[in-house]
Amino acid sequence: MQKHVSTIIVGGGPAGLYFASLLEKDKKDYLLLEATEILGGQLVKLYPEKDIVDISGIEVIKAKDYISFLISKLDERKICLNNKVKEIIPGSPIIVKANNEYTCDNLIVCSGLGSSTPRPLGVEKESEAKNILYKLDDFSFLKDKKVAIFGGGDSALDWAKHLSKISDNVSLIHRRTEFRGNANTIKDCHNLKVHLPFVPDHINIENNKAKSITIREVVSEENEPKYLEIAVDFILVNYGNIAEVPDFPLEKDGAFFKVNPNDFSASKNIFVIGDAVSYENKKRRIQPLIDEANRVYKLIS
């Protein structure tokens, strides 16, 4: 049997959580369906320690603290984790198919960049090594540890910067000759060992842990690559995520849903906010999604 809920929110990232906090404040009926086992979206999955400085009214707050703050406003009985929305059928009411089937009057799509899993390192036996990590909740357990970081974006560079302050044994490995992120981040990290352009070749496992990782220089075919073996306590992988964007019957612009920019509607009583939405000059940041949520909330309440 289908259960009827006034408002269903798809996705428990910052957009979904913020929208839920507005409904909760006014004691409205809603359900938030999140595909994964955790709330918080990209920020929490990729970089919970990040200082967020661009939310108006908050000088600085760590990503994970901002998410905890939003969660603290909600009633956990209205949140369903591991509950991916597989199908929606626009209409009156709207039908939503997840682990259960629901009907609702308003649907708020906050699916961001999709439900995502971290992109792996791509070496044999990777899943056996329990000391390969794809996200960091905390840096302190890595103090004085031997760490190899793989990645060339801003988050990998941030990890390298933070870790080189607490360990003299940190290596940063990237497959290109230049970083994709801002290399100034690590310019003062004198004890950081940087290997460019290198790729992981294989790991050497003992007791379900990678003891070392061998990296291979990226060279043109006619040259012999150099190999380097790096002893590790931990390997950190920051290759981004493989996203699965929901296939809802709404007009799309690439991976994003097109909306009417005046009210963020994609169909009757279906609204899209946050990173999932596409309109001219859309910025994929937190403050814009707060503004979008406030506007949609005014419309439906």
Ligand SMILES: Cc1cc2nc3c(=O)[nH]c(=O)nc-3n(C[C@H](O)[C@H](O)[C@H](O)COP(=O)(O)OP(=O)(O)OC[C@H]3O[C@@H](n4cnc5c(N)ncnc54)[C@H](O)[C@@H]3O)c2cc1C
């Ligand atoms: C490393 C990093 C640093 C950043 N730093 C900043 C910063 O300093 N300041 C700033 O303003 N912004 C920053 N951002 C951008 C900010 O994180 C995004 O704008 C924000 O996360 C978008 O929130 P969202 O809820 O729209 O999407 P997401 O964060 O992508 O969350 C979407 C959620 O929906 C879920 N979902 C997807 N599909 C389904 C489905 N079918 N059913 C159920 N659930 C589903 C996902 O699992 C996920 O939990 C940063 C982003 C990253 C990656």
